[in-house]
Every structure is written in structure tokens, then in C-alpha cells.
Amino acid sequence: xxxxxxxxxxxxxxxxxxxxxxxxxxxxxxxxxxxxxxxxxxxxxxxxxxxxxxxxxxxxxxxxxxxxxxxxxxxxxxxxxxxxxxxxxxxxxxxxxxxxxxxxxxxxxxxxxxxxxxxxxxxxxxxxxxxxxxxxxxxxxxxxxxxxx
Amino acid sequence: xxxxxxxxxxxxxxxxxxxxxxxxxxxxxxxxxxxxxxxxxxxxxxxxxxxxxxxxxxxxxxxxxxxxxxxxxxxxxxxxxxxxxxxxxxxxxxxxxxxxxxxxxxxxxxxxxxxxxxxxxxxxxxxxxxxxxxxxxxxxxxxxxxxxxxxxxxxxxxxxxxxxxxxxxxxxxxxxxxxxxxxxxxxxxxxxxxxxxxxxxxxxxxxxxxxxxxxxxxxxxxxxxxxxxxxxxxxxxxxxxxxxxxxxxxxxxxxxxxxxxxxxxxxxxxxxxxxxxxxxxxxxxxxxxxxxxxxxxxxxxxxxxxxxxxxxxxxxxxxxxxxxxxxxxxxxxxxxxxxxxxxxxxxxxxxxxxxxxxxxxxxxxxxxxxxxxxxxxxxxxxxxxxxxxxxxxxxxxxxxxxxxxxxxxxxxxxxxxxxxxxxxxxxxxxxxxxxxxxxxxxxxxxxxxxxxxxxxxxxxxxxxxxxxxxxxxxxxxxxxxxxxxxxxxxxxxxxxxxxxxxxxx
Numbered sequence: 010x011x012x013x014x015x016x017x018x019x020x021x022x023x024x025x026x027x028x029x030x031x032x033x034x035x036x037x038x039x040x041x042x043x044x045x046x047x048x049x050x051x052x053x054x055x056x057x058x059x060x061x062x063x064x065x066x067x068x069x070x071x072x073x074x075x076x077x078x079x080x081x082x083x084x085x086x087x088x089x090x091x092x093x094x095x096x097x098x099x100x101x102x103x104x105x106x107x108x109x110x111x112x113x114x115x116x117x118x119x120x121x122x123x124x125x126x127x128x129x130x131x132x133x134x135x136x137x138x139x140x141x142x143x144x145x146x147x148x149x150x151x152x153x154x155x156x157x158x
Numbered sequence: 159x160x161x162x163x164x165x166x167x168x169x170x171x172x173x174x175x176x177x178x179x180x181x182x183x184x185x186x187x188x189x190x191x192x193x194x195x196x197x198x199x200x201x202x203x204x205x206x207x208x209x210x211x212x213x214x215x216x217x218x219x220x221x222x223x224x225x226x227x228x229x230x231x232x233x234x235x236x237x238x239x240x241x242x243x244x245x246x247x248x249x250x251x252x253x254x255x256x257x258x259x260x261x262x263x264x265x266x267x268x269x270x271x272x273x274x275x276x277x278x279x280x281x282x283x284x285x286x287x288x289x290x291x292x293x294x295x296x297x298x299x300x301x302x303x304x305x306x307x308x309x310x311x312x313x314x315x316x317x318x319x320x321x322x323x324x325x326x327x328x329x330x331x332x333x334x335x336x337x338x339x340x341x342x343x344x345x346x347x348x349x350x351x352x353x354x355x356x357x358x359x360x361x362x363x364x365x366x367x368x369x370x371x372x373x374x375x376x377x378x379x380x381x382x383x384x385x386x387x388x389x390x391x392x393x394x395x396x397x398x399x400x401x402x403x404x405x406x407x408x409x410x411x412x413x414x415x416x417x418x419x420x421x422x423x424x425x426x427x428x429x430x431x432x433x434x435x436x437x438x439x440x441x442x443x444x445x446x447x448x449x450x451x452x453x454x455x456x457x458x459x460x461x462x463x464x465x466x467x468x469x470x471x472x473x474x475x476x477x478x479x480x481x482x483x484x485x486x487x488x489x490x491x492x493x494x495x496x497x498x499x500x501x502x503x504x505x506x507x508x509x510x511x512x513x514x515x516x517x518x519x520x521x522x523x524x525x526x527x528x529x530x531x532x533x534x535x536x537x538x539x540x541x542x543x544x545x546x547x548x549x550x551x552x553x554x555x556x557x558x559x560x561x562x563x564x565x566x567x568x569x570x571x572x573x574x575x576x577x578x579x580x581x582x583x584x585x586x587x588x589x590x591x592x593x594x595x596x597x598x599x600x601x602x603x604x605x606x607x608x609x610x611x612x613x614x615x616x617x618x619x620x621x622x623x624x625x626x627x628x629x630x631x632x633x634x635x636x637x638x639x640x641x642x643x644x645x646x647x648x649x650x651x652x653x654x655x656x657x658x659x660x661x662x663x
Contacts, residue, residue, distance in 0.1 A: 021582060028627070059263065073263070100393065107389055146271065157654045
């Protein structure tokens with residue numbers, strides 16, 4: 010198991026645990042602010058970790074790291090700003106939307122479209138996915154199955 | 159209590175029988191029928207029926223995945239929810255910018271290569287192959303069948319309501335007609351017919367949504383004017399969480415973000431691509447199409463809230479009236495026709511995918527659980543499709559309360575039963591068969607029990623705690639915990655050829 014995968018699995022587990030604790034706090038009617046922050050951290054960790062879980066590329070994982078970190082930062086900053094910034098009827102407009110709503114809708118809803126799928130495309134390793142590569146994979150799998158039998 | 163919304167229309171729509179709307183809708187159904195007829199002639203084998211003969215291009219794959227992801231909820235229920243809850247309702251679709259890439263990273267390559275090595279055609283079959291476990295395959299198949307029947311029933315009701323509003327057929331005949339339409343092309347052409355109708359349907363959805371968003375900006379005086387109207391009267395609606403608590407809104411994001419990786423009607427499309435090298439572009443194409451199509455979801459709810467506050471229209475009797483009212487008051491009849499066709503398209507594409515995966519579970523996964531060979535013939539697939547459709551239709555014609563129950567547990571069931579064993583397990587060599595079985599059981603039993611208790615009003619959860627969220631957390635932690643306890647079995651729980659396919663050897 011590669012180092013990045015290990016980090017990814019850890020992030021998914023820690024993120025899910027944080028989410029579970031947030032649910033427990035909410036069920037007990039305690040500390041809604043703490044529950045909200047735990048959820049923010051949990052969501053960011055679990056989703057970034059999922060990006061790092063996938064199969065490693067033989068050409069390195071630079072763009073996978075960038076993709077996961079982008080998710081982590083965008084979610085922590087976006088949700089964090091929404092929790093911390095003041096609101097109300099006098100809230101300034103950003104690009105036609107109230108500031109905090111703009112941070113969420115544009116910052117989390119739109120901005121990552123440019124970033125994360127692009128990181129995925131740059132990370133994607135297609136070298137062994139052509140017809141010859143697939144045939145070699147099938148042959149290796151058949152050989153492994155044969156040796157096991 | 160804010161649980162998951164029913165992800166389909168369950169309330170009657172206003173009559174839409176204007177000639178222009180009818181003409182566009184009729185043209186839409188004629189084109190769908192022509193595509194279905196064309197693709198049905200190309201369906202010759204079980205592989206064509208269940209995985210489109212693994213011959214689909216990347217554009218078709220991405221648009222079809224988008225169309226299957228979004229049901230009619232994105233056009234009717236979702237905008238209504240935005241009208242009612244404000245920004246908080248957007249959290250259901252807010253993860254859309256991330257989920258395409260996440261499913262690409264975690265699932266695209268492992269699933270496609272497992273199909274190459276093992277010829278698997280269903281998501282439970284991938285789970286069965288990963289853990290060398292017919293029991294895990296069968297249990298996942300049962301979970302899929304349980305969720306499919308509920309989800310499909312609500313979509314058949316939604317399609318019936320759209321057809322009733324368009325053609326004035328009456329609720330029950332319209333539901334039956336909608337079921338017959340979807341069933342006929344799914345039975346005849348399987349997923350191959352579904353993919354190509356999805357491509358057309360997805361294009362209709364994206365175009366309709368984009369045009370409606372332009373109409374929203376035009377009639378509302380621009381985004382800033384709409385925002386100022388709402389901020390002046392109800393600033394809380396346009397706060398970051400809308401009328402929800404932060405925890406409730408974030409819970410939506412968690413369930414619909416991570417839970418997307420367990421939606422079999424979407425992720426099984428990775429099996430179908432002809433050239434896996436093209437998967438590089440899947441997230442960009444899928445996410446772009448998804449965001450275009452979601453413009454209506456956000457725009458119409460926002461516009462109707464502002465128009466009501468301006469006094470231009472009376473308050474909605476039901477939030478679900480937001481889209482029909484906007485279209486009938488502010489859009490041209492031609493555009494309204496395209497959008498209502500888009501609603502039908504969204505429902506039909508989702509229903510078709512459910513029918514296909516339900517039939518596959520019946521013919522491929524349940525026999526495996528009993529140690530039998532899959533039912534490989536095309537005829538078996540068609541009969542299974544008919545059986546799934548008839549069961550769902552029976553549920554659709556049942557009580558409104560039953561529909562409400564069925565509608566809420568579909569998404570959560572998929573997420574809780576499949577995310578751990580599939581999305582994590584295909585990428586973690588340390589996961590074990592016992593962990594997978596325990597997680598699938600936790601998701602299945604937890605979802606059925608808790609949703610049933612909540613439906614019967616025997617339990618009430620506070621705002622922010624969704625049953626789907628609880629069961630997904632419980633299933634993931636169970637998966638990790640049991641796998642750790644049985645870690646000595648991890649190596650032996652994976653066949654050597656599967657290790658090769660997953661890149662572990």
C-alpha cells in the first residue's frame with residue numbers, strides 16, 4: 010500500500026469519525042458550533058482522502074496530491090468562512106450574490122470544476138490502457154489465477 | 159426534523175396542456191422512441207443488455223451518467239426546496255463539482271479493469287470478485303433491489319404526474335403509461351437503449367436548464383437585483399445555510415458527496431466505456447454537464463422567492479409549484495415545453511438505469527449468492543426487467559405514505575451499503591470479506607430499520623441528523639473496524655488475478 014493511499018485511508022477514517030461525533034453531539038443537543046466545525050473538518054478530510062485512495066500512477070502522484078489538497082483547502086476555507094463571517098441584510102454582494110452564499114455557491118460549487126477534474130486528467134495514467142496493455146493485463150491475471158490453482 | 163427529501167415529484171402538477179408545450183413534449187417522445195428502436199436492433203447479447211457491449215464513447219458515457227444522476231427532482235422538487243429552504247437546499251447538489259473526479263479516482267479504473275479481467279457486469283459482482291464472496295455479492299444485490307424498487311416507484315409516480323399534467327390522463331393511467339414507456343425500451347434494448355436515450359435526454363436537460371437560467375436572470379433583473387430583493391426582506395433565506403442549521407446543511411453535503419460513490423446506476427457505467435484511456439476526460443465532461451443542468455435547480459428557486467417577495471406572484475401553495483409557476487408565468491411556451499420534456503427526460507433516464515441494475519441484480523447477483531451460474535440469456539434479462547418494473551409499479555400505485563417512505567431510503571441505502579465495500583474496499587488491500595459483509599448488513603438493516611421507525615413516527619431525529627448520514631458513518635466504521643479485527647484474513651480474501659486487476663501485484 011503506497012504512502013498516499015495510507016494517508017487517504019486515514020483521512021477517510023478520521024473524517025468519518027468526526028462526522029459520527031458531530032451526529033452524536035447533535036443527537037444530544039450539545040455544542041452545535043463544535044458539531045458544525047467537526048462536520049466541516051470531517052467532510053473535508055473524508056473527501057480529500059477519497060481522492061488519495063485510488064490506484065497509484067507509476068509516474069508519481071503529484072496531481073493526485075494537488076487534487077486532494079485542493080478539495081481539503083476549498084472545503085475548509087469555504088465552509089469556515091461561511092461559519093465565521095457576519096451576515097444580515099447589509100451583507101455585501103459578491104458577483105451578485107450575498108458574500109457568504111457566493112463563497113459557497115461559487116467557491117465550493119463552481120470553482121473546483123476548473124481545478125479538481127483538471128488535476129484528475131493530469132494525474133490519469135493511460136499508458137497501460139491501450140489494447141496491448143489490456144491484453145497484457147488479462148494475460149498476467151490469467152497467469153496469476155493459473156499459479157494459484 | 160429535516161431528513162433526506164423524497165428525490166422525486168410526489169404531488170400533482172398544474173395542467174400544462176398548451177398546444178406549444180404538447181407539441182414539444184410529443185416531439186420529445188417521438189425522438190426517444192426512434193432512438194430506442196434504433197438501439198434495440200443492436201442489442202443481441204447479455205453484455206449488450208447490461209453493459210452496452212462495453213462499446214460506449216466518453217461523451218455518451220459522461221452525459222448518460224449525468225442524466226442517470228439527476229432525476230426529475232432536479233427540475234421540480236429541488237427548485238421547490240430552494241424556494242422553501244433557501245441556500246440550505248443547495249447543499250444537496252453543492253458537491254457536484256467534486257463527485258465526478260472522486261468517483262473517477264476511486265472507482266473508474268478499478269471497475270473497468272475488473273471487468274476486463276473477470277468480465278463482471280454489475281456492481282455487486284465487483285464486490286463478490288474483490289472479496290471472493292458470493293454472499294457479499296448477493297447481499298449487495300439484495301440491497302440494490304430493495305433500493306431500486308423504492309426509488310423506481312417514486313420515479314414512476316413522478317413520470318405519471320408529468321404525463322398527467324401534459325396530457326390530462328388522470329393519475330393512475332398516467333403512472334401506468336409512464337411505466338409502460340420506460341419498460342418497453344428498457345426491456346427491448348436494455349442499457350444500450352438506455353445509454354443512447356440518456357444521451358438525448360441529458361442534452362435536453364442541459365439545454366432546458368441553461369435556457370431557464372437565462373430566463374431567470376432576464377425576468378428578475380439580474381442576479382444582484384434578485385439578491386437585493388431577498389436580502390431586504392428575508393436575509394436568513396440567503397444566509398450560507400438558508401433556513402437550515404449549519405449541521406443540517408453540512409449533513410446534506412456529506413451524504414450527497416461521499417454517498418455518490420455508492421450509486422450503482424451511475425458508477426456501473428464505468429464498465430461500459432470502449433476505450434478506458436478516455437476515462438481521463440470523464441470528470442471534466444460529466445461535471446460540466448451536471449453543473450449546466452443544475453442551473454435550473456438553483457435559479458428557479460431563487461427567482462420565485464424574489465418574485466413572491468416583490469408581490470409579482472402569490473406565495474406558492476406548495477414549494478413544488480415553483481418550477482411550473484415560473485415556466486407558465488415567465489417563460490415562453492416553447493421553453494416550457496422543452497423544460498417539461500427535460501423533466502420527463504430526467505425521470506426516464508434515471509428509471510431506465512434503475513430497471514437495468516435491478517434486472518442485473520436478479521439475474522446475475524442473486525443466483526451467485528445461491529452458488530448458481532448467472533442467467534446469461536437476453537430473455538432472462540428481459541423477464542427480470544419486467545418483474546422489477548411490475549413490483550415497482552405496484553408500489554407506485556400504492557398509498558402516498560408508502561411512496562414517501564420508499565422515496566427517502568433509496569439514496570441512503572445505496573450509500574450506506576455500497577460506499578464502504580466498493581469505494582474503500584477496491585482501494586484498500588487490508589479490507590476483508592468479514593468487513594465487507596458486516597458493512598453491507600449494517601447499511602441494509604440500519605437503513606430499513608431507522609427509516610421505517612422514522613416513517614412510523616416511532617423515532618424523531620433532531621435537525622441535522624439524517625438517517626442516511628448515520629447509517630453511512632456506521633457502515634464505514636464497521637467496515638474498517640471488522641476488517642482490522644480480521645486483518646489476518648486480508649491477503650487470502652483476494653484472488654491473485656483480482657490483485658493484478660486492482661494494481662496490488
